[in-house]
Amino acid sequence: MRVLAAMSGGVDSAVAAARAVDAGWDVTGVHLALSRQPATLRTGSRGCCSVEDSHDARRSADVLGIPFYIWDFAERFQAEVIDDFVAEYEVGHTPNPCLRCNEKIKFAALLDKALALGFDAVVTGHHAKLIDGQLMRSVDAGKDQSYVLAVLTAEQLSHAVFPLGDSTKDQVRAEAAQRGLAVADKPDSHDICFIADGNTQGFLQKQLGERPGDIVDSSGAVLGAHSGAFGFTVGQRKGLNLTTPAPGGEPRYVLSIQPKSNTVVVGSARDLEVDLVCCARPVWTSSALTADFECLVQLRAHGMVSGAAITLAADGQLVARLTEPQRGVAPGQALVMYDGDRVLGSATITSAERVCMTA
Amino acid sequence: MTYLDHAATTPMLEEVISTVSQQMHTVGNASSLHTSGRAARRMVEEARERLAAALDARPSEVVFTGGGTESDNLAIKGIYLARRAENPARTRLLVSAVEHHAVLDAVQWLAAHEGAEVEFLPVDGYGMLDPAALAASIERDPESVALVSVMWANNEVGTVQPIAEIAELTAEHGIALHSDAVQAVGALPVSFAASGVDAMTVTAHKLGGPYGTGALLLKREVSCVPLLHGGGQERDVRSGTLDTPGIVGFALAAELAVQRRAASAARLAELRDQLISGIRAQVPDVLLNGHPTERLPGNAHLSFPGCEGDSLLMLLDARGIECSTGSACSAGVAQASHVLIAMGADEPRARGSLRLSLGHTSSEADVLAVIDSIAAVVERARRAGMASGALTAASLPAAARPSGSQLSSLGGRI
Incomplete structure (x- = not known):
């Protein structure tokens, strides 16, 4: 199998690529350049977009003995992720750019290019499992990234490989050290990669004005x-x-x-509680569900899990009635549906309200 | 392996490797006064004489440096500062738009920090400077020109500049002329004395010599402010302990390159033409960038419509064929080449380009390897270009789309 390992310069993607090499696959490393004017050195908790990060990725590829290239996706990233991010905030939504990047860049633009160039799959360092084509939560609940992958279709997932789903972050770091990868103790990235100083409000104000x-x-x-x-x-x-x-x-x-x-x-906090969440554009990570069902839903990248009864409307809308009211459900975020640890699919939150005052 | 990136660096000559390693066994700082020092000094001075002879220069005109980038910086900054010190009105720098970044970034630095007014001289669709444009620019105010810099031959598209005509213009007005001849030596006849150039950049690793060794040939009467201060080893223009083994290797490489030049250039031009016509037979819509005849013998610079250069490079690399994309790599991100943009190419053409450069180890087998692979590689890269949708002509707004006439007017085909 010929695979393309997306290497951000972080420890996760380096170990994922290493495991792909161990699996006996023909691995090529690619670092995505997402900015036309990358900063020279990494600052703060951003972890993928500086020249230093691309050097880290290159050094990891050297250690693994795999070919390595930098591909320029800056224009696509600007159009699909950054512009969308600004437009979403402008209409009062709260977008998740990591999710959008997976949907439009890593498992769309990059995957399509990889397939056209003769690769069979894209390998990433996401903390999630793929078992028989089913997307599952990582064993490391704190690092689980199944939420930001739940926008991928079964077709996209059929060309994805996530080698880290059975490992905790600590295990990944230890393995990186053992393999002699210099990124073993590189700090985790937290902030939005294209907002250098972490000041989202300031970034939006610069784009949209006062x-x-x-x-x-x-x-x-x-x-x-x-x-x-x-x-x-x-x-x-x-x-x-x-x-x-x-x-x-x-x-x-x-x-x-x-x-x-x-x-x-x-x-007040009480006014914030909602138990009915309306969503649009459902995406099914395996087979499409057509009848109403009960499941777990997650409403933000971290935490906010509740039981829910899902109703599918004929017009493609999806309504979730939560068993436990939740606070801070923001339009623009994804509602991800789980059967235990297995991802069923996701939909984009359009509105939320409180209907059952006794809940 | 098929190595077709000689313009980036060419394999070191066996003779050079043995001479450099032999010299590395010998101790001696060329500035020391004792026997070992004098022995090292003798090696350096003999190398200086041999290099000067190979380039038709005087030994005292050779300033050894750490390579092409340093020589370009020294010439641009040093001569600008010296000539402006002589006459504060001299603040204009006239450089071609297709110079190497070692020149472009140096003049931009002078503009930002030393009050230089930079004028980028336009080139035609082949990348060639029009001497009339230079004449017009000079004549606007000849007294204010500190320096003109035009490369001898372009490192990307291989176009050879009309240096003799340019030198006539600068001489007429007593303006200093610098030329980066890094790609020219060993490929074209280069006589420093006859050229009329005041300062000329050369480097060893493009000739089969060692990395990190170069020289600025600098006429004795041209004053130049040093950038590196210290022991003043090289005419007080360049300080730093001399790299005796590197310098000895450089001189030998230059001698051999010049001795073998005529035969080598004829052989490479034939291989190059075979390469270009072979590729064209496989990929009929390929476009040649640069001048059809006034070009470096080993340079084939081609655009493959609908392809991304990075896809082509990766696919060829996977088949053991090494070349370069037509773009300069800036901060790790491929930017559309300023050379092709200056020639009037649109961004898709600039991004879909490859430079295949031949050199002393190139053979017909290398050419055949490319011809054998190119159709499949281009077909695959085209599909990837469509798939990723990045900057293919179809994905651009209509106004930005290349028109057929625009494409064919750019250098065209040979």
Whole structure:
């Protein structure tokens, strides 16, 4: 089998490539250049986009004795991930760019190019398992990345290999050290790779400019002002700078973002709880489900898991009735459905509300 | 393995390897006064005389450096600073738009930090400078020109520049002329004395000599501010302990390259033409970049419409054929070549290009290996170009799409 190992310069993708070599496959390493003006040195907790990161990837490929190339996907990344990220925030959504990158870059642009060039599959260092074509959670619950892979179709997954799903992050690091890979103790990346300083609000403001508006409560009473509704996310508590304190002094959270009126609606933690989540564009990671069913759902990249009854509407909408109300369910995020540890599929959250007040 | 990247570096000559290693067994700093020092100094000076003879220069015109990039930087910055010191009005730098980054980035640095006004001289669709454009630029204000820099032959597309005509223009106005001749020596007849060039960059590793050794040939009357200060070893223009083994190897490589030049150039030009016509027979829509006749004998620079250069490179590499994409690698990311852009190529043509460069170890078997593989490789790269959708003509907005006439006017076919 000929495989293309996507190598970010981090420890996970280096060990994934090493395991592909051990499997006896013909492995070629590729680092994706996602920025036309990469920084020279890595800063903060970004982990893939500087020249230093591409050098790290190259050194790992050297140690593994595999060919290595840098492919320029900067333009595609800008159009499919960064522009989409900004556009989503602009309409009051909270996008997940890692998920979008998997959907549009790694397992679309990169995979298509790899297949056309004669490779059979793309290997990545994601923490997730693929067993008989079924996408599963990693054994390392803390590092599990099945959520950001749940946008992939069965067809895309049939050309994906995730060699790390049975290992914890600690095991991966230990193995990297044992193999003499210099990235063994490289820090994990956390932030959004294209926002160098980690300041998402500042990044959005630079893209979208200042758009001052009101912060209101559910009754419409003005409690404060903001410089751009796009800078907020549902469930956010910090950075509201409200001038009118809440009665009883209880903390207030962003309940919703209204792009048309350019207002941010805030309320109490209790107002934030929802138990009915409406979604669009379901994607099934194995076979498409057509009848209503019960499963577990995850509503953010980390945590927020609840039981749910899923109803499929004829128009492609998907509605999840949660058994436990959740706070901070943001339109634009993915709802991922699980049967135990097995991913069933995902859909994009469009709205959420509280219907059952006794729940 | 089929090595077709001689323009990047060419295999070291066996004679050079044995001479350099022999010299490495010998101790001696060429600046030391004792017997060993004098022996090393003698080797350096003999090498200087031999290199000068090979390039038709005087020994005192040879300034040894650490390679082509250093020589370019020394010439551009050193001569600019010296000539501006003589006359503060001299702040203009006229350079061709297709220079190597060692020249381009040096002039840009002078613009940013030393008040230089840089003018990039346009080239035609073959990458050739029009001397009339240089004349017009000089004549706008001859007194203000500090330096003109035009490479002897282009490292990417292989086009040979009209250096004699350019030198006539600069001489007429008493303006210093620098030429990067890194690709020219050993491929074209190069006489420093006859050229009218005031400063000329040469380097060893393009001739079968060692890496990290080069020289700036600098006329005695051209003043040049040093960039490296210290012992003043090289005419007080360049400091640093001399690399005796490297210098000895460089001189031998240059001598051999010049001795063998005529026969080698004829042989390589024939192989190159066989390579180009063989590729064209397999891939009829291939485009040749650069001048059809005024080009380096070992250079074939081709664009494959619909392909990404990096796909072509990888697929050929996997088949044991080594070449280079037509683009300069900037910070690890392939950028469309400034040379092709200056020639008027659109970005897809620039990105879909490959440089196959032949040299002293190249044989007909190498050419046949490429011809044998190219159709399959291009077909596959084309599919990948469509698949990844990045910058194929079809994916661009209509305004950015190359028109047929634009493509065929660019250097065309031979």
